[in-house]
Amino acid sequence: MISSRIRTLAVVAGIAAATGCAAAEKGEYGSAGEAKAMVENAVVKLQQNEAIALIDFNNPGGMFRDRDLYVFCFNTVTAKFSAHINSSLIGTDVRLLYKPDGTSLGSKVFDAAVTAKEGTIVTVGYDFPRPGSSTPVPKESYVARVGTTACGVGYYK
DSSP: OOOHHHHHHHHHHHHHHHHHHHHHHHOSSOOHHHHHHHHHHHHHHHHHOHHHHHHHHTOTTSTTEETTEEEEEEETTTOBEEEOSSGGGTTSBGGGOBOTTSOBSHHHHHHHHHHSOTTOEEEEEEEEEOTTOOSEEEEEEEEEEETTEEEEEEEEO
């Protein structure tokens, strides 16, 4: 018969192994599923209280930042950013955001958000460098609109 101490150690080891596997599976970059879940959570937060949501989205240590995933938001009337990981973009026009090759990225995201039915999530595909790189790679953003605020979360494919 196995002693209770050995059984306890086996359970602890099993939990540690499972936790380690989950952490290892998370990866260096966020996934499509994680990006979509984050934007869905952002929509719920916006619907509850937009002012608090924007504070949370801009919090560097908050739950709306995970590896390379983050929530960005802009006003669909003024096109001004209200949330972004790069705080220097707050208050600037999203339509003036360009990809490294000089083509417009912001207008593409803005147009998708403005024409989307409120509460639905649309996708916008583009190429953009990963953090710390200058080589553009495929990226996609999930974007949703609540009232006059649109928010998105992008992930690298």
